[in-house]
Amino acid sequence: MVAHFVAAAARRQPTVSSATDITPIYNDRMQTIMASESTSSPSVLMLIAGAKGAIGTTVALCSAQLRQDPESILSGLTTARRFADLGDPAHIAVAGWDKLQTPMEEALRRHGVLPESLWREHAPFLSRIEIRSAPPEAALLSEQVEAIQGDMRHFLARWPSAQPVLVNLLPAAWDIAQLHRLETLDEMLKVSAPLPDLAYVLAAVLSDIPVVNFTPNTVEFPVVCREARGRGVPLAGRDGKTGQTYLKVVLASALKARALYVDGWYSLNILGNADGRNLMDPDRACGKLANKTQLLDEILGYKVGAAYGECSHKVHIDYYPPRGDAKEAWDVIDFKGIFGLPMSLRLNLQGRDSILAAPMIIDLARWAAALKKAGIGGPIPELGFYFKKAVGDHAPLTFQEQLAALDCLEQKIRGERK
Numbered sequence: 001m002v003a004h005f006v007a008a009a010a011r012r013q014p015t016v017s018s019a020t021d022i023t024p025i026y027n028d029r030m031q032t033i034m035a036s037e038s039t040s041s042p043s044v045l046m047l048i049a050g051a052k053g054a055i056g057t058t059v060a061l062c063s064a065q066l067r068q069d070p071e072s073i074l075s076g077l078t079t080a081r082r083f084a085d086l087g088d089p090a091h092i093a094v095a096g097w098d099k100l101q102t103p104m105e106e107a108l109r110r111h112g113v114l115p116e117s118l119w120r121e122h123a124p125f126l127s128r129i130e131i132r133s134a135p136p137e138a139a140l141l142s143e144q145v146e147a148i149q150g151d152m153r154h155f156l157a158r159w160p161s162a163q164p165v166l167v168n169l170l171p172a173a174w175d176i177a178q179l180h181r182l183e184t185l186d187e188m189l190k191v192s193a194p195l196p197d198l199a200y201v202l203a204a205v206l207s208d209i210p211v212v213n214f215t216p217n218t219v220e221f222p223v224v225c226r227e228a229r230g231r232g233v234p235l236a237g238r239d240g241k242t243g244q245t246y247l248k249v250v251l252a253s254a255l256k257a258r259a260l261y262v263d264g265w266y267s268l269n270i271l272g273n274a275d276g277r278n279l280m281d282p283d284r285a286c287g288k289l290a291n292k293t294q295l296l297d298e299i300l301g302y303k304v305g306a307a308y309g310e311c312s313h314k315v316h317i318d319y320y321p322p323r324g325d326a327k328e329a330w331d332v333i334d335f336k337g338i339f340g341l342p343m344s345l346r347l348n349l350q351g352r353d354s355i356l357a358a359p360m361i362i363d364l365a366r367w368a369a370a371l372k373k374a375g376i377g378g379p380i381p382e383l384g385f386y387f388k389k390a391v392g393d394h395a396p397l398t399f400q401e402q403l404a405a406l407d408c409l410e411q412k413i414r415g416e417r418k
Helices: 028-035 054-068 104-111 116-127 141-158 185-189 196-206 222-231 244-257 274-278 282-300 353-374 381-386 399-417
Strands: 002-005 044-049 092-098 130-133 163-168 211-213 234-237 261-271 313-319 328-336 342-351
Touching (some): 044 141, 044 196, 054 104, 130 141, 141 163, 141 196, 163 196, 185 222, 196 222, 244 328, 244 342, 261 282, 342 353
Parallel strands (some): 002 342, 092 130, 211 234, 261 313
16 A cells, blocks of 8 residues: 655844845746735744744745645645635745755755755745744743744734744754743743743744644643643644654554554654654654654554553654655554454555645644634644644544544634634
8 A cells, every 4th residue: 555645133134045046037927926025915924943944945935836826735735715714825924943044945955855946936935035043042041032032023023914823843852851840931931941942932922923833842831831821822733743643543543443453553764854864863753753652552542562561563763865855654554353363454655744744834824823813722632633742631533533623623713703
């Protein structure tokens, strides 16, 4: 079975991509779009932490492509026909932060997610996307938050009518146990550089900006959740499920629905992008591996491997440079029917990591914007469809429950607006 998924304060100077080494040839429609950008207002403003990574640059290109050929992107969104009152789903804006000083188009070329033929004509548009420098990680958390909030004010002044949403796309990091024990915001702000993600998340929450945490990093600490609830700020996360884990949820739910007993599940994932290289560090990988592993027991309602006295759900991630962003995953599923007779299923996914992730990012940003507009804040477990480890209480587990939860959440948004 093969599935082919072919702030520093406002005074700081922004790092803006330059359109060097390209020929300024693009059609009249793109010229009109760029000329009118200052007078037209996007419906959603995605503020991306890690904007020049493989996924971030793909999202940026989507924002350009949406203006020129909307259907090529809208056809891959689950929210294209939802939330009409948010405005045109094809008109979104992107800004954010990154450590890299290279131009956006050079980052696209380096990641190699898309052939240059697909993005070259958009280089003038991409050069206008404002990406600011990440704050110094050695600074106190309070200083980082202040700097990022300054950047956010700058972005909001540029797009005053758009609903901003913070999207966290930073690399996997270590879990910081002490942050779970902190009881007040003041205590947390005094910590020195605990986790790069946390500064962006706190800056957003304290600025009443919704948060989408697509990374496996834990940022939904008790203090953060309490602030989000009190301020009515939606908090969605964590760890987006783009390929192998998405299909694992679908298959596990199907096996459970048929009362077939899962005896073991072996999963291998190879990828050659920066995410894959980063996950070779066991301390950085532990959160993602835990998210991938725990959900199977939660869906099935029993521990896989209990009959053997040990877990027989194995998950491995390997960095394999030749694949780049084109990841591949194998699953071997052993299950039993009546009389305890064994059966087996093989799944091979050949996917494109950022191509699968980018439309999910846009969908989640639109969900977060709609939730904020409806006055619904705090952790949003109903968005578990998009995540390996949904935050909040009573998150839906099976695929059927996750789809139903999305429908219920949309109805809740409509009801709150009324």
